[in-house]
Amino acid sequence: MKNLLALLLLSVLFSCKAGIQKEETKPNILLIVIDDLGYADFSPFADHDQRISTPNISRLGKSGTVYTQAYVTAPVCSPSRAGILTGQNQFRWDKPASWGPGLPENVKTIAEYLKEAGYTTAHIGKNDLGRNFHKNDVREYPLKHGYGEFLGFSAHAHDYWLNSKEIKDRTPDPYGTSALLGPLMHNMGEKSYEEGYLTDIFTDESIDYIKQKRDQPFFLTLSYSAVHHLIHEVPKKYLDKYNVKEIPNYDPDNMEAFGKHKPGSYAAYYDKYSRVGAIQHEDLRNYYLANLNCLDDNIGRLLDAIKQQGLEKETLIVFVSDNGGAPLTGANNRPLTGGKYSLWEGGIRVPIAMSWPGKVEAGAIRNEYVSALDILPTLVETAGSKITDPTLDGISLFNPDPNRLLVWKWQKTWAVRQGDWKLTNANENHWKSEPSAQYIKPIRDDFTLKLFDLSKDPGERVDLAAAHPAKVKELEDAYKAWIEANVIK
Numbered sequence: 001m002k003n004l005l006a007l008l009l010l011s012v013l014f015s016c017k018a019g020i021q022k023e024e025t026k027p028n029i030l031l032i033v034i035d036d037l038g039y040a041d042f043s044p045f046a047d048h049d050q051r052i053s054t055p056n057i058s059r060l061g062k063s064g065t066v067y068t069q070a071y072v073t074a075p076v077c078s079p080s081r082a083g084i085l086t087g088q089n090q091f092r093w094d095k096p097a098s099w100g101p102g103l104p105e106n107v108k109t110i111a112e113y114l115k116e117a118g119y120t121t122a123h124i125g126k127n128d129l130g131r132n133f134h135k136n137d138v139r140e141y142p143l144k145h146g147y148g149e150f151l152g153f154s155a156h157a158h159d160y161w162l163n164s165k166e167i168k169d170r171t172p173d174p175y176g177t178s179a180l181l182g183p184l185m186h187n188m189g190e191k192s193y194e195e196g197y198l199t200d201i202f203t204d205e206s207i208d209y210i211k212q213k214r215d216q217p218f219f220l221t222l223s224y225s226a227v228h229h230l231i232h233e234v235p236k237k238y239l240d241k242y243n244v245k246e247i248p249n250y251d252p253d254n255m256e257a258f259g260k261h262k263p264g265s266y267a268a269y270y271d272k273y274s275r276v277g278a279i280q281h282e283d284l285r286n287y288y289l290a291n292l293n294c295l296d297d298n299i300g301r302l303l304d305a306i307k308q309q310g311l312e313k314e315t316l317i318v319f320v321s322d323n324g325g326a327p328l329t330g331a332n333n334r335p336l337t338g339g340k341y342s343l344w345e346g347g348i349r350v351p352i353a354m355s356w357p358g359k360v361e362a363g364a365i366r367n368e369y370v371s372a373l374d375i376l377p378t379l380v381e382t383a384g385s386k387i388t389d390p391t392l393d394g395i396s397l398f399n400p401d402p403n404r405l406l407v408w409k410w411q412k413t414w415a416v417r418q419g420d421w422k423l424t425n426a427n428e429n430h431w432k433s434e435p436s437a438q439y440i441k442p443i444r445d446d447f448t449l450k451l452f453d454l455s456k457d458p459g460e461r462v463d464l465a466a467a468h469p470a471k472v473k474e475l476e477d478a479y480k481a482w483i484e485a486n487v488i489k
Contacts (some may be wrong), residue, residue, distance in 0.1 A: 029220070030222065030318070031218075031220070033081070035085070035321070036325055037351065039336050042060070044353060051274055053291060054293070064356065066352070072372045073372065077126075077128055078128050081129060086109055087377055089373070095488060100131045103139050111146025123149070124428060125202045125221075126157075127140075128154065147221070150200075156228075160198040161233055164192045165182060165183050174333060179270050206220060217383075226289060230274060231273075231275040231288050231291050232291075241293065242289050252266075286330075289330075327436060333345075338426070342428045344442055352372065366400070370397055370400050374394040376394050391486070413447070415477060425448065443460070
């Protein structure tokens with residue numbers, strides 16, 4: 001009897017210990033989202049642009065696995081980020097396939113899954129789901145969809161330098177364009193920064209969060225606004241490195257009229273410096289390179305902090321861009337056609353890297369096509385939790401499906417990929433400005449169906465629709481069937 005009781009006691013103790021160990025093996029999770037990164041501006045790719053300086057992004061590639069054919073669900077930030085956050089194609093509920101899909105109450109997010117799995121959760125940086133900007137009492141606000149802490153902004157973009165209450169109070173239109181200036185939103189209030197550069201601020205705050213939460217599993221979404229407009233706003237040492245001049249920051253008391261906007265308005269300043277004109281082609285690329293170099297140094301500071309805290313082997317890092325490089329910033333998407341704003345490969349094919357020393361294969365390049373939709377199920381699986389939403393469109397990044405159906409719907413355009421084949425009616429030019437010199441123009445600019453074999457033609461230069469009518473019909477039917485079955489009527 002004594003022996004039996006001893007065995008039972010040992011069994012209970014072992015079970016408790018095993019449970020503790022299981023809890024301890026949950027990795028910290030860091031999701032880094034970059035804004036408008038060019039496909040060729042990702043240094044872990046063998047054919048990257050040799051002018052970029054991103055040794056720290058390269059560190060992620062060397063320590064983990066890189067996906068060369070990764071896709072987001074839309075060619076602009078708001079719908080793309082909704083897809084990343086939910087693991088669902090956002091046009092399931094956003095029938096117009098708009099710039100602003102919002103976030104329904106009944107669609108579960110990564111943060112909500114991980115919070116249920118015992119993680120502390122925080123979002124630092126850009127929050128943009130396309131609706132209810134600047135509000136903290138709506139579903140789209142991070143504290144309302146699973147994050148325990150938030151510091152950042154809810155809009156398309158934010159000035160890099162002007163983050164104080166003082167400048168907001170002096171500006172006639174602090175929210176007057178797709179970008180804003182002034183204090184950052186902080187939980188249910190605001191936080192004013194009298195000085196400092198936005199990319200540095202987001203990194204500093206992220207490092208502080210990691211230090212505070214190092215003794216418990218955390219999920220941190222760090223969503224940088226770099227390398228989005230205003231691309232010229234970069235600390236001087238980076239401007240000097242790329243031989244471009246400082247452009248004065250916005251000043252409401254010293255601003256000329258530009259286009260349709262009034263003198264003194266932030267909208268006028270933003271428009272002036274977010275297109276070719278005031279900044280010419282060569283300088284535009286150099287400002288972009290400077291902005292990217294600064295971003296990379298910040299990622300290096302973050303990686304160093306994780307290592308210094310002894311968390312390197314306990315932290316899973318996923319790195320992704322929200323869409324392709326913008327045609328107006330100097331981003332380089334080569335060899336891909338087009339860029340942000342279109343369903344050509346340059347708008348929706350992005351870099352994804354995943355690093356977890358000892359758990360994820362280091363230095364690996366995977367060429368199977370995957371989706372940013374796959375981030376949610378990968379992280380939930382890694383956290384030891386289960387997917388409860390039956391409408392999930394993502395699958396695990398650990399097990400890509402070489403024949404899966406991917407679909408896109410963006411305003412009046414759509415696309416579908418299965419295997420090596422892609423069919424699309426992609427039509428460029430949702431913007432009217434001259435594109436930067438790195439931009440690769442589509443073979444034609446209309447709504448006709450175009451078919452490409454991406455295994456031989458990732459740049460979409462040879463339309464095979466006339467030569468393969470059966471494949472056109474097969475893919476068109478598959479796309480229509482998916483839409484009919486899944487999009488809310």
